[in-house]
Amino acid sequence: MPTERAPKSRRSHRPRIRLPEPARRALVACHVLASVGWLAYVTFVLVLAVYVYFADDPVLAGEVWMAVKVFNDLGAGVVSFVVLGTGVALGLSTRWGLVRHWWVIAKLGAAVAVIVGGLLVLRPSATYLGDHLVAVGGTHRTAHLTLTVGVALAFALLAFAAVVSYARPWGPVRPAVERPQDDGRFEVRVRRVADLAEKVRSIELAGLHNRLLPPFEAGAHIEVELPSGLVRHYSLCSDSADRLAYRIAVLREDAGQGGSREAHRLRPGDVVRLSLPRNMFYLGLHPYYLFVAGGIGITPIVSMILQVERAGLPWRLVYTGRTRSRMAFADQLATTWPGNVVLYPTATAGRPNLVAEVAGLPSATGVYACGPDRLLNALAGTIGRAAPHIELRTERFSSGSGVRERFEILAERTGTAVEVGVQQSALDALNAGGVDVPSSCEIGACGTCRLRVLEGHPENPPHVPEPNAPDGAPYFYPCVSRSGEHLIVDA
Numbered sequence: 001m002p003t004e005r006a007p008k009s010r011r012s013h014r015p016r017i018r019l020p021e022p023a024r025r026a027l028v029a030c031h032v033l034a035s036v037g038w039l040a041y042v043t044f045v046l047v048l049a050v051y052v053y054f055a056d057d058p059v060l061a062g063e064v065w066m067a068v069k070v071f072n073d074l075g076a077g078v079v080s081f082v083v084l085g086t087g088v089a090l091g092l093s094t095r096w097g098l099v100r101h102w103w104v105i106a107k108l109g110a111a112v113a114v115i116v117g118g119l120l121v122l123r124p125s126a127t128y129l130g131d132h133l134v135a136v137g138g139t140h141r142t143a144h145l146t147l148t149v150g151v152a153l154a155f156a157l158l159a160f161a162a163v164v165s166y167a168r169p170w171g172p173v174r175p176a177v178e179r180p181q182d183d184g185r186f187e188v189r190v191r192r193v194a195d196l197a198e199k200v201r202s203i204e205l206a207g208l209h210n211r212l213l214p215p216f217e218a219g220a221h222i223e224v225e226l227p228s229g230l231v232r233h234y235s236l237c238s239d240s241a242d243r244l245a246y247r248i249a250v251l252r253e254d255a256g257q258g259g260s261r262e263a264h265r266l267r268p269g270d271v272v273r274l275s276l277p278r279n280m281f282y283l284g285l286h287p288y289y290l291f292v293a294g295g296i297g298i299t300p301i302v303s304m305i306l307q308v309e310r311a312g313l314p315w316r317l318v319y320t321g322r323t324r325s326r327m328a329f330a331d332q333l334a335t336t337w338p339g340n341v342v343l344y345p346t347a348t349a350g351r352p353n354l355v356a357e358v359a360g361l362p363s364a365t366g367v368y369a370c371g372p373d374r375l376l377n378a379l380a381g382t383i384g385r386a387a388p389h390i391e392l393r394t395e396r397f398s399s400g401s402g403v404r405e406r407f408e409i410l411a412e413r414t415g416t417a418v419e420v421g422v423q424q425s426a427l428d429a430l431n432a433g434g435v436d437v438p439s440s441c442e443i444g445a446c447g448t449c450r451l452r453v454l455e456g457h458p459e460n461p462p463h464v465p466e467p468n469a470p471d472g473a474p475y476f477y478p479c480v481s482r483s484g485e486h487l488i489v490d491a
């Protein structure tokens with residue numbers, strides 16, 4: 001039974017306290033009025049201090065400082081605490097937070113400095129001067145000047161706080177981010193595990209020391225190095241706006257090589273190593289999205305849905321699996337977006353009618369599909385026949401496991417055949433096999449590594465500069481491309 005919360009679109013800067021709008025407005029008004037009153041009071045004291053300093057009359061100075069003390073005790077001091085309290089409440093109940101933005105930290109620091117300085121230095125000094133100035137006689141000017149400078153400093157800090165409050169400079173504080181080690185991997189801790197569906201377990205991975213994780217885009221996958229040293233690829237199924245934890249969903253394959261079984265044995269607190277997220281299943285910008293998922297292929301699609309939902313764009317999901325109890329996220333998706341999600345547990349509802357699903361789609365629709373080959377081939381065939389104008393992007397999983405397939409490449413000129421493992425790029429495999437393929441960017445951007453395909457179908461990510469040669473032959477970018485079948489390339 002699924003035990004996870006429903007996936008929700010989340011923003012990274014949610015307030016800790018949610019206030020009704022009238023209460024928030026009242027808080028803002030209270031904060032602004034108290035701030036203005038505090039600044040006006042300190043300005044008034046500063047003007048008085050300067051005046052009596054130049055008047056050079058110890059008795060007048062003593063009376064002024066005594067009046068300041070009395071005025072402070074009658075309520076002027078309370079205003080500073082009102083400003084501080086309403087400021088903290090505003091920080092916690094708005095997206096600004098208390099320590100998310102430099103200007104808020106600076107403002108808070110200035111207010112606290114003035115309050116502490118006022119309590120510990122200015123108030124006792126004013127009391128002392130008020131009580132003893134006449135007796136101090138000729139030395140009062142030094143003490144008076146010191147106090148005046150203190151008030152001037154308080155005025156400067158409050159004026160500074162008012163300016164930064166208006167200008168909001170310097171941007172947000174940059175939180176610490178997990179950094180990969182020399183081998184490109186970084187350690188994370190298992191934060192939570194939960195059963196999502198029959199044989200499917202959700203694993204949340206958070207940074208050590210609660211640092212932010214490296215950013216990723218919907219559709220990305222990571223390599224997970226398990227405690228035994230086995231490495232497995234899993235798509236991220238969490239919200240790309242949430243960088244406090246990654247989430248993967250692992251289908252347990254009892255007849256597999258043991259990676260998924262080991263992943264299912266992970267417990268909160270266990271440490272695993274991750275690669276940086278990589279994306280070969282990019283989400284483009286479209287006015288409408290059709291998502292098609294089969295089995296555990298739902299994982300990158302969940303992340304895409306969260307991103308599209310956050311952008312407020314329309315979408316529809318066609319999700320198929322053998323039984324509903326084996327379809328991870330099915331209940332959560334159908335409950336959260338009942339008008340967008342259609343489920344096809346094939347044991348009871350049969351296979352999805354793909355012709356009906358693609359018929360009538362707007363021409364700029366983006367179709368994103370992930371799942372087993374049979375589903376993706378059927379979808380590609382349907383779109384090719386019924387809606388060739390639609391853009392289809394797919395990610396293939398072997399047997400719905402979340403593990404990418406091995407494939408073979410034959411470099412025809414050198415006569416070398418290499419096998420590309422699930423954990424390596426074709427570029428690495430070719431170079432390791434003695435086929436010298438030059439490279440530069442290794443992210444599919446420069447085209448240095450590309451090879452003409454003589455036979456087979458490459459799966460290039462959509463961002464590669466030229467998917468085809470001028471004569472129409474496909475290109476293969478071994479630094480980022482893969483294939484679901486045997487390829488023969490001109491190398």
Ligand code: FES
Pocket residue numbers: 438439440441442443444445446447448449450477478479480
């Ligand atoms: S090295 Fe630049 S595209 Fe492959």
